[in-house]
Amino acid sequence: MRFLLSLTLPLFLFLTPSCSLDSETNSPAYKFVTVSGEPTTLNASDVIQVASFEECTGKCEKDPVCVMAYQANSSDPCYLFAWNSIQEVTRNESGGVGTVAFKVFTDQPSCELNSPFLLNGKVYPINPNDTTNYLWKIDTSEGGWKITYIDNRIVDSFTCANFTFNRPYEDGCNPECNITMVQVWAKPGPITIMYGKNDTVETWTDCLNMCYNEWPCNSVHYDVSTKFCFRFKVGMVTFIERMTASDGNHMAIKLPMNDKNCKMTTDQLLDNQYYLVAPAMYYPQKRMYFRVQTTPKYYLIKTYLDKDSTYQGTTLQGCPYMSMASGYWNELSKEVFCYRHSKQPGITQTEAKELCHLQDMELLTDKYTGAVSSGQKGEWYIMEMSILQTDLTTPVRTGFGFPGMNPVKSWYGLEKVGDKWTWSMPEFRVFKDEDMPIPWAVGTGGSGDTCAYLHWGTGADEYAGYDFIAAPCNSTDVDGFSCGSWQQEYMDIKQYKDVTAEFGYEQDCCGFSDAEWKELKASPY
Numbered sequence: 001m002r003f004l005l006s007l008t009l010p011l012f013l014f015l016t017p018s019c020s021l022d023s024e025t026n027s028p029a030y031k032f033v034t035v036s037g038e039p040t041t042l043n044a045s046d047v048i049q050v051a052s053f054e055e056c057t058g059k060c061e062k063d064p065v066c067v068m069a070y071q072a073n074s075s076d077p078c079y080l081f082a083w084n085s086i087q088e089v090t091r092n093e094s095g096g097v098g099t100v101a102f103k104v105f106t107d108q109p110s111c112e113l114n115s116p117f118l119l120n121g122k123v124y125p126i127n128p129n130d131t132t133n134y135l136w137k138i139d140t141s142e143g144g145w146k147i148t149y150i151d152n153r154i155v156d157s158f159t160c161a162n163f164t165f166n167r168p169y170e171d172g173c174n175p176e177c178n179i180t181m182v183q184v185w186a187k188p189g190p191i192t193i194m195y196g197k198n199d200t201v202e203t204w205t206d207c208l209n210m211c212y213n214e215w216p217c218n219s220v221h222y223d224v225s226t227k228f229c230f231r232f233k234v235g236m237v238t239f240i241e242r243m244t245a246s247d248g249n250h251m252a253i254k255l256p257m258n259d260k261n262c263k264m265t266t267d268q269l270l271d272n273q274y275y276l277v278a279p280a281m282y283y284p285q286k287r288m289y290f291r292v293q294t295t296p297k298y299y300l301i302k303t304y305l306d307k308d309s310t311y312q313g314t315t316l317q318g319c320p321y322m323s324m325a326s327g328y329w330n331e332l333s334k335e336v337f338c339y340r341h342s343k344q345p346g347i348t349q350t351e352a353k354e355l356c357h358l359q360d361m362e363l364l365t366d367k368y369t370g371a372v373s374s375g376q377k378g379e380w381y382i383m384e385m386s387i388l389q390t391d392l393t394t395p396v397r398t399g400f401g402f403p404g405m406n407p408v409k410s411w412y413g414l415e416k417v418g419d420k421w422t423w424s425m426p427e428f429r430v431f432k433d434e435d436m437p438i439p440w441a442v443g444t445g446g447s448g449d450t451c452a453y454l455h456w457g458t459g460a461d462e463y464a465g466y467d468f469i470a471a472p473c474n475s476t477d478v479d480g481f482s483c484g485s486w487q488q489e490y491m492d493i494k495q496y497k498d499v500t501a502e503f504g505y506e507q508d509c510c511g512f513s514d515a516e517w518k519e520l521k522a523s524p525y
């Protein structure tokens, strides 16, 4: 109560002059009824830093679509709720903590607002002159207050509910809503490749719309404090780190809709659903699709290719988009595996292993110990090592691995179990350890070390081009980590043909025509 007093007292004093003015002219205006309570969810609000609650309501007053403002305490940010973004407020007696200001339109003097009257059964407009559209009604309930929204427009500018949280939308299955933007409080997580477009823009809405309007954009991040709007093309973001509203990080994922997912809630859209890349987004490959999943810590975007896809004549061997194949699919059949080298300086082996698992992979097993050196292309087209360093400026491999770095240290799937060093996926190995001993770096390793990283480049074993160094699993002296898996076909995922069946759309197989290449290369990013 003391807190509330100190908060409202200066506000009251400040507003005294306008109070008498109001009663004199008796002109209706937007005012705020302040109560002790808390919105039931913040996840559709706009968060801003303010010096006072007065500034918070001031921002809401200036924004025509704002219907409510909230602050937990004077050190917490201010949350602004746009029309249709909040349904319920819990009163203090029912456990709601903080201060809520309802925007009302009234001719009552601001210092004598009759809150029981104004907050029970009254309807308010966004535009005082508009009596049918963008209305909201506030009702008093046992636990607090309920807000309902009234809109009688024939669908016009407010299409697809402006991508607000409360899905499904009434018009969500209309053709004009065939691409949606799912908004989350989050920031790009580990191994994000900062490849895309970056601009400084004033608001999150502007940033969101940029991504929506740009064909290459697959996901977008907005930092409220810096106002940087970074748009990512497909494949660049795998881990989206979940945050809370007060962290000031917005992200949105662009998703194509079909007859089925247009009826889903926002949470369902993010819960293990598959989406086609084309035609909604720029496709650096044909026959691409992606899966979105939700974990307690992350939203995951995993990008796949049809197993028959080719890239400029080279087959991609049925591996996920952001990984490479260890050999030709047809030549070696099931011996082919997929691998992904990821730059993440300072990561521990324990964390690296977890990030591999979240990608349905294991820390990488060295397939051909000692048999390859950098850049060597044998009959098997071995790329496991050569791709470590090179940032090939092809669409497929942008930002892959450790561009420009030499030497490179990367966690591998080699762990000491009892007395024996054991590979994470021994079935990947072409040669037995007895026939082709692990190339340990000379004079490295300690008796207590149970993990190992690959050491490639300058200073490494000259014959193989690399060696392994034993290290404590919590060591942070690495540049990143390497994961491996069998091909998509052996993963428990939906295949391209099953996804296209849901969308009713299939791309040609497999390469691009010259005209198509020209068009794709003209794409802005």
Ligand SMILES: *[C@@H]1O[C@H](CO)[C@@H](O)[C@H](O)[C@H]1NC(C)=O
Pocket: 040, 041, 042, 043, 184, 267
């Ligand atoms: C948003 O809030 C609702 C209600 O509290 C909750 O059920 C839902 O899981 C939240 N969604 C996200 C994405 O945080």
Ligand SMILES: *[C@@H]1O[C@H](CO)[C@@H](O)[C@H](O)[C@H]1NC(C)=O
Pocket: 072, 073, 075, 076
């Ligand atoms: C202010 O509110 C936030 C959010 O509820 C809470 O995390 C924080 O501890 C509060 N701070 C104080 C000083 O009460």
Ligand SMILES: *[C@@H]1O[C@H](CO)[C@@H](O)[C@H](O)[C@H]1NC(C)=O
Pocket: 001, 003, 004, 036, 037, 092, 093, 095, 096, 097, 098, 099
């Ligand atoms: C609301 O109730 C809590 C206890 O549930 C109390 O600590 C707090 O001071 C009250 N007032 C406000 C403004 O949150």
Ligand SMILES: *[C@@H]1O[C@H](CO)[C@@H](O)[C@H](O)[C@H]1NC(C)=O
Pocket: 127, 128, 129
């Ligand atoms: C409402 O209508 C009046 C008279 O046409 C006009 O002067 C005023 O600007 C309008 N108000 C808004 C908020 O559009």
Ligand SMILES: *[C@@H]1O[C@H](CO)[C@@H](O)[C@H](O)[C@H]1NC(C)=O
Pocket: 065, 082, 083, 157, 158, 159, 162
């Ligand atoms: C919805 O989006 C359109 C276009 O960006 C904008 O003009 C309109 O004001 C938005 N409506 C609401 C209620 O946010």
Ligand SMILES: *[C@@H]1O[C@H](CO)[C@@H](O)[C@H](O)[C@H]1NC(C)=O
Pocket: 194, 198, 199, 200, 228, 230
């Ligand atoms: C985005 O642009 C700003 C301003 O040019 C720059 O300071 C910032 O580092 C850029 N962010 C990224 C991630 O490139």
Ligand SMILES: *[C@@H]1O[C@H](CO)[C@@H](O)[C@H](O)[C@H]1NC(C)=O
Pocket: 175, 176, 178, 179, 256, 257, 278, 279, 280
């Ligand atoms: C959305 O619909 C328009 C026509 O209404 C069509 O041109 C476009 O290709 C569709 N986009 C997707 C991703 O289905």
Ligand SMILES: *[C@@H]1O[C@H](CO)[C@@H](O)[C@H](O)[C@H]1NC(C)=O
Pocket: 472, 474, 475, 476
């Ligand atoms: C790693 O763990 C050991 C023992 O568990 C501890 O002594 C050491 O400080 C840790 N090192 C780092 C870099 O965290």
